[in-house]
Amino acid sequence: MSSDERGSVTIWDVAQEAGVSIATVSRTFSQPNRVNVHTLQRVRDAAERLGYHAKPVKPVRRDDERLRGLVALVIHDLEYTTSAQLARGVQQLCESKNFGLLVSDSGGNPEREIAIVRRSLAHVDGVILGSSRMADSTIRKLAQLKPLVSQNRMVSGVKSIVVDESLALTEAVDALCRLGHRRLTYLGGPDRSWQNGLRRNIITHACEERDMAFQRMRVVEPVERHRKESFAPFLDRPTSAVIAFDDAVAMEFILFLIDNGVRVPRDVSVVGVDNVPTSRLFTPSLSTIDVPRYETGRLAASALIGKILHIGEDDAAPVSVGAEFLPRNSIGPAPNQ
Template sequence: MTDDLSPRSPHTGDDDPGESGAPNTQEKDGDHAIARTGRTRHTRKVTLRDVAEAAGVAPSTVSGTFSRPGRVSSATAQRILTIANDLGYRIDNVAPFRTEESLSALIGIVVADLSNPVFADYTRSAQHECLTQGLGLLVIDSEENMLIERDAIRLAHRHVDGLILASSRLSDTGIRKLAETKPLIALNRSIRGIRSAVADASDGLRQAVDYLALCGHRTITYLSGPESSWQEGMRWRALSAICSSTGLRLRRIPSASPTFGGAYRCGDPFLSSPTTAVIAYNDMLAIGFIAALHASGISVPAQVSVVGIDDIQFSSLVTPALTTIWLPRRQVAAKAVEELSARLHHLHEGNLRPVILPSRFIRRASTGSAPQTIVHQ
């Protein structure tokens, strides 16, 4: 299936073809010389920073003059508009900077599952940062379904100025197509050619494995997440490399879904070949798995140590309190809004390197020393 998210739009061409057959001349447009040869004009594009420097103000003030004029004094706004006109600055020189009449001041965030506390945190943090930036936020819950995500984005596309995709289930190709039509930031997914902000679990996983090894554990079971999740692939790859370098054995059990209910289905395959330690794709999976172990008469952490990933609020409230890997969810969501706002207002361009924020291991009551023998039901 092809993720065709590009809206059908009419062809747009050169609105200023010039005068056919005109002789070579030099025109003056503000402070920039323009060479005209036949139908072709050559000039260095005037940027928002050029206007800001000439006006002696910050780029954000120039941006606000065009996008949110109510926040800039009338005298300052008039001076900036005059200088922009003299320099030949045009908003449509740099798509997708839109005029005040067409700017919605609304961005969209697409989350995989709004019932998951992780995505609720992403949404809340993004909304707070949007309010700081003077933007509204449209929330789309894809329900872990690529078709729902694709169709919802298509419907919302013309209403938003940009998009944040949080753990998107779309293909890389589909996301690149979407990025051709709308400014976009990928959250917790690195895609070549797409700006992204990523909470990296690698540091926390390294600390967790080192701690489990110190406690005498020699084999770890990993309860995996959705196959379509980029983070799932990265966590498995990191965990495999870490266990290999520390000499620990690693096995993998797939989960039907990264939820409390999905964890119960992992119980039987785990008990058929148990290990003394388990690391789950996320906290909800870990909490559900502990409940499944308790239902089977297995004690945590006396017989099995369990580690989650995310450090959601519930992880410190369950019994036993869940050992986990803290991820900077709120920070990464706020950073994504900040980056998208900067792109919309052209405060920086051309930097596609991902923003990487590190994780850390938090030890609580669900982990401890390895038992002398592996428990069997």
Template structure:
């Protein structure tokens, strides 16, 4: 049996990342440490060349990650977490962008499956039949989606949504609108259920429709928001929330004086708004790390690793929420 990079690192008493650099970037590793790593590799019979190792072991030490939209600022932190964990575990990442086209995900999986040991599907929107076919092509792990037979990691919407609804209720709001995302988004469905669960007696949940998960989509939602008469809205993601706030302000609508807005994700730009966007924080880097672990720790016959992992969300209070105007909630 051919040794793994993790076994070499353990024998040399270094991290997997350091062992990897000794082969890929030897100039970044001290001479004594590099010598110790190379000696450990020789003792264990480690094959450093990835092509040769794949021929011997059937493994490529490469995993794929498919995201729905690289322009969405939610995903860079997820990918950074995934990349950091992949380095620790001695594998490389191969990234693909589905460009917000659910029907494009399966073709990407078909292509990547020939080059990788497994694939992390982030917020996959492919239908169940396509997901079954994809699972037959390579090992899969899911982010922000659950499937009975596949490992996955997702942000638990209930803590964050519950805190957001309680916060609005404490401010005096009784009618809360939801600006939704794509119909194919499982996260959107989970969030709707969490809002319905959190809205207690005396609070009304108002569905304001579905919109593209972009700043333009948020701007498009402005008419529905204003026409509804609600005093507060929860928005599918921060990008949409920022687009909504910007469009409302160009029309002279005071946020939060006339309308309270709460986003979702806590992307870096959320705190740059003046005032900052109140939002629900999702542990994005931790999701990326956990997704790599879920993919690598659970093989086809491995029932040791947990199948599904829920990571908590939390409300981050900034400046886009306030008590309702006197004419609202009546």
């Protein structure tokens, strides 16, 4: 298919190619947790075959628009290490282009996130949203006001920088399967988290392919204050393998197991996501998925400054980087193996 033909591909073409409704295609990219894993893969395969990219949302230019040399970054948790890694990547790229950086913490609250962005718009040239919890429609409206890039969240029509964790998570499930585990629990993240839906779907699909029983358990935020409430149900329905939404959840879960006389990895094997520095120093050292936040921060800043300065291609094609599974001491053979 030629580049001209690819540019004319619409969401309707993807729906026809995948044999689903337009609404299903929209949900696949905006709310993957609401789409069956097989449908999710079918839609993505169809979009890739057709070369579908949503029409980019362009900000409305005003006559009094002037360059301020400042970029806003909105993230959901400054206390978590990955947010600092992301911010560092954004800051270093901005400095290399002579841009300043304004960093704000939304606390994962979409209403607060909207308020932060709106307050920032008059003072910055563009905005980077890190793991935004806002609705897609809201993000697209904000992208009409200023150049905007979404990091760690794919939004139709908006330049997005995402991490493809599918191979790494599948390798984690495969490693657990080879160790003899036949039942796995996913300790889920926030319901509003775009990546939570993706991770659950990837793990569900991997378990189905390996004939492993799968269950999901919801974690109450903040997990460090709700450890018992979040993890007590696991003791009633235990599995020998667990993958957590992120390293913070995984480490809190291990501490809960230790408090209740459950040994890791002798009784339960645990895998996290993010590869925060403390995961390697934890006891036992935590098996995890290495997610390159610093790299995605640099990519997001580069894409945004390119849009601000009208340098390079101004399109909505997502930029994807890979992740890596790091097996450590928190996983071992299934009990009775």
